[in-house]
Amino acid sequence: MQSLNFTPFPALTTERLSLRPLTTDDANEIYIHRSDERILEFLDMPKATSVEDALAFIQRITNHVANNESIFWGIQLINDPYLIGSICLWNIEVAEDKAEVGYVLHPDYQGKGLMQEALAAVIDFGFNHLHLKIIVADLHSGNKKSLQLLQRNGFVFESKSEEMVIYSLKNNNVKVGAD
Numbered sequence: 152m153q154s155l156n157f158t159p160f161p162a163l164t165t166e167r168l169s170l171r172p173l174t175t176d177d178a179n180e181i182y183i184h185r186s187d188e189r190i191l192e193f194l195d196m197p198k199a200t201s202v203e204d205a206l207a208f209i210q211r212i213t214n215h216v217a218n219n220e221s222i223f224w225g226i227q228l229i230n231d232p233y234l235i236g237s238i239c240l241w242n243i244e245v246a247e248d249k250a251e252v253g254y255v256l257h258p259d260y261q262g263k264g265l266m267q268e269a270l271a272a273v274i275d276f277g278f279n280h281l282h283l284k285i286i287v288a289d290l291h292s293g294n295k296k297s298l299q300l301l302q303r304n305g306f307v308f309e310s311k312s313e314e315m316v317i318y319s320l321k322n323n324n325v326k327v328g329a330d
Contacts (some may be wrong), residue, residue, distance in 0.1 A: 155219035155243065155281070163224065163276060165268040170224035170238065172216065175208050175227055180234035184328035189258045193291035215241075222276075226256070226269050232240045237268050238278055240286070248284035250277060254297075261296065270304055280321040287319045 157325040173181070184190055185199035185208065199205055215221045221241035225234045234258035239312040252273060256266045277283040288306060290297050292314055306318035 155245065157216050157222050158276070160216065161222065161276060163272045164229070167182065168206060168265060168268050169227050169229050170269060170272060171227065171261050173212055173225045173237070174208060174224065175206060177234045178202050178205045178234075181208055182237070183268050184234075184255055184257060187258070190255050193294035193297070194255070212239075218257075224269075224273070225251060228265075236266065236269070238273050240273065240281070240283075248282065249284055249287065250281070251289060252277075253288075253289050266300060267303065268299065274304065274320065278324065281304075282322075284306075285319055286322075287317055289315055289317050292316045316317050 160172045162172070165170075167195050179202060182202045182205035185196070185205060191198060192196065199208070201239045212221075212223045216223060221239055221243060223237060223239040223241070226236040226238060227234055236254065238252070238254040239253055240250040252270070253268060254270065256269075274286060275287050286306075287309070288297075288301050292298075292311065298316070298318075301320075306320045309317040309319045311317075
């Protein structure tokens with residue numbers, strides 16, 4: 152993998168979505184996403200209790216992106232500034248050309264193929280721009296919708312520990328273990 156550089160920010164576009172950097176203008180939506188029990192059900196993260204929590208989260212994410220440690224996109228419908236979810240590549244291991252994908256989508260927008268579009272764009276970015284060899288997902292085994300999404304995108308089961316499962320997707324254009 153080449154050295155990471157997320158400046159300028161790599162905004163992505165799909166047929167229906169714009170994947171863009173978070174801004175402080177997203178604080179209300181981030182607060183909603185990080186405090187909604189339906190979204191948090193399968194996630195191991197503290198529940199946001201205020202918009203200030205959301206602003207602190209946005210600042211942390213902005214710092215990680217500026218330091219080229221991870222890349223985090225806010226998901227919005229094209230021509231609609233309302234943030235409906237987020238997706239990221241994080242836990243990036245440069246030496247192994249590996250990253251973990253994570254995502255959330257507000258329940259009102261689930262079941263419409265939107266995360267499918269976002270995930271496909273992020274996989275393409277990871278493999279074709281970052282030259283990752285492998286993308287992994289570590290998720291709660293009870294999160295059936297997420298498991299189905301990963302399987303539809305070619306991710307395969309790797310391992311299970313207590314309530315968590317790990318799925319991975321290998322880049323077919325490079326040999327894993329090759330330099």
